[in-house]
Structures are given as C-alpha cells and as structure tokens.
Amino acid sequence: MIYLDNNATTAVAPEAIEAMAECMRTGPTNPSSKHKAGECSKEAVMQARGDVARFLSCSPPEVVFTSCGTESNHTAILGALALNPDKKHIVASSVEHPSSLELLRHLEKQGIEVSYVPVDNLGRIDAAEVASRIRPDTALVTVMWANNETGVIFPIEEIAAITKEKNVLFHTDAVQAVSKIPVDLKKVPVDLLSLSGHKLHGPTGIGVLFVRKGLKLPAQLFGHQERARRGGTENVPGIIGLAKAATLAQKELAEQQAYLAGLRDRLEAGVLAAIDIASVNGAGAPRVANTTNIRFGNLEAELLLERLDRAGICASAGAACTSAGTEPSHVLLAMGVDERGALSSIRFSLGRDNTVADIDTLLEVLPGIVNEAAAIAA
Helix, strand or coil, X not given: CEXXXXXXXXXXXXXXXXXXXXXXXXXXXXXXXCCHHHHHHHHHHHHHHHHHHHHHCCCHHHEEEECCHHHHHHHHXXXXXXXXXXXXXXXXXXXXXXXXXXXXXXXXXXXXXXXXXXXXCCCCCCHHHHHHHCCCCEEEEXXXXXXXXXXXXXXXXXXXXXXXXXXXXXXXXXCCCECCECCCCCCCCCCEEEEEHHHXXXXXXXXXXXXXXXXXXXXXXXXXXXXXXXXXXXXXXXXXXXXXXXXXXXXHHHHHHHHHHHHHHHHHHHHHHHCCCEEECCCCCCECCCXXXXXXXXXXXXXXXXXXXXXXXXXXCCCCCCCCCCCCCHHHHHCCCCHHHHCCEEEEECCCCCCXXXXXXXHHHHHHHHHHHHHHHC
C-alpha cells in the first residue's frame, strides 16, 4: 500500500518506535510514584520535555503534554475563556481544523460570539482582517499556522505581533506546521500553540500544548500532573516517542522539506501534464512542502479515491476528522470553490517514507482512473 495521505496516516519513525519499545521493556510506571521505578519514569518525562522544548525553542516548563491536537486546541480555547470570564468574543479563521470549529460552534450556542475571518481564493488570510475583528471583549484569537487540507501557510508572526500590541491572547493550531516549517517560539510571540505527535512521525495519542511563561491558563482536566495544568497519569511511552520524533524532525527539517517539496512538485507537474481537467487548489500561495490539494474537474472525488484504494494508493478528500468526504470541504468553500468543485478535490500529503517510485506509480494509474470516472459520469 502506498500512503499519500500522511496528514491522516503517518508512519511512526523507527527510532521513535525503538525508544517507546525500550520504555515498555523496562516497564513504565507512574511518574508521580515515589519509589525508584516511578522516579525513573519521572526523569524520562523530564528529559523528553526538554527535547520538545529545544525543538520549539521554548523552556521546558512551557511544554504541557496532552493526549492529542484536539485536546490541546480545546484546552487553549476553553482555558482562554475561563481566564477572561467577562470576555465573550473569539476571533478565528473560517478554515480552522474541525477540532476547533466544532468547539467554536458549540460555544456559540452557549452565548460566545465568534468572528470568522475569511480567506481569499488561494486560501490565504490577511493579518489586517484579523486585526479588524479584535474588540475590547475579545478573549482569544485562534488561527492555524498551516491549513491541513491545502497546506497554505498563514502569517502567524504578523498576527502574533498584532495580538501582542492589542493585549489579546493568541493561540495557533500548529499541528500541520510543526516539522514542516521552522517554528521558533523565541521569535514568534504566540501565547498558546498546539501540536500532535503523529504529524511529525511520532506516536498517536500524544500531543503538546505550549503555554507561554506567565500565562496562568486554567486547567480543563484537574489534577496535580503537568504543574496542575493537565490532570491524568502521563503517557510515558507516548511522551518518549514524541520527544524522539521531535529530535529527529529538528535534525532533518531542511533536508526533509526539500525532499518532500521535490516529491510534491513532481506529483503536481505530472498530474497537470497528464490530466487536462486537473487544477491545484491554493497554487501560488505559500504552502508547506508535503501537501497538495487537486481538483479533478467535476468528477466525484469519492469515486476516484475508491479506485485509487483498489490500486493500493491511499489519499483523502479532506480532513480525516470530517465525514469521510461526503460533505464539501469547508476550506475549499471558504476559498470560493463551488460545492461541485469541492466534492471533486483530493488531498495528497507526503511523509518521510514516500519515494519517487510512489509518485510515479500514482502518475501511472491516475490518468486511467480519471478517464474511467469521466466515462461513468458522461
């Protein structure tokens, strides 16, 4: 099977697997336990926290381990509201990940007002538009760093500077940015940042919320762990695997992104040359190297994906956390793509294990699949 859906199905780095396996062989214990075994686990978590902090260019106490990107996003958003109970307004982009959007929609039913900042037809957001939505009662601005469906990168450094000037908390969902582009939290003054382990070839079930020093973010899960910011026994093997993956990503960032950009460009050029109805959504915008979103005229993406799956190739019609492509992508609709076009678009996302041969195999089988689908639609 060829995985061209690494935003959803990401192979864990072998080095991370080995680090986790070694932890499991020695028997991970509760880091809160006072016996020697517990102290060993506590030391391992401390070391991992330091590794992740180096990766993000922050201090270890600013790293809070969570279960996933969704929990990190929820903790940031709900925590900001709890920290500012008199403020009932949030600013967000219209193309946030479903893990944030679903929470925001729920909060709207509870009386929280959300201002959604639009994107242009390339999927870009204007920092000035974000600034114009900020009000005296704004508790939080939350804007993703890179979009999970198109790969378009947002001007986070500029938005962070605006929110700092206006004294408003700023959270960024960096799940798709971390390990794809440099993320230096000494240079970019965000208050809160979310990441997910499996997006950087770490294990599933582990995430991080960066909380800027001095910000007393209220906990959503109560307990003494993580400096009382996130209760619950730490996932020691997951934390160790995440730290190893982060260390590898830091070492390989420039090389890997050049490699993935080459694969993506080969994929896009080959598809556009062979299939005249194909077009790239977001082409021309700054994008992370591993993601491309391609429209195939008005053909049903689900039919194309079914045929690709039969050919041993995994791709996606959008976010893995949505309804499996049966609804048009909110991201593409926000970019001005019509509903038919949104339902005719496929996301290909690449990872460190993909090869030129994977791309060439796709280019061999895809034109025939498209022709077959066109004949069915005719």
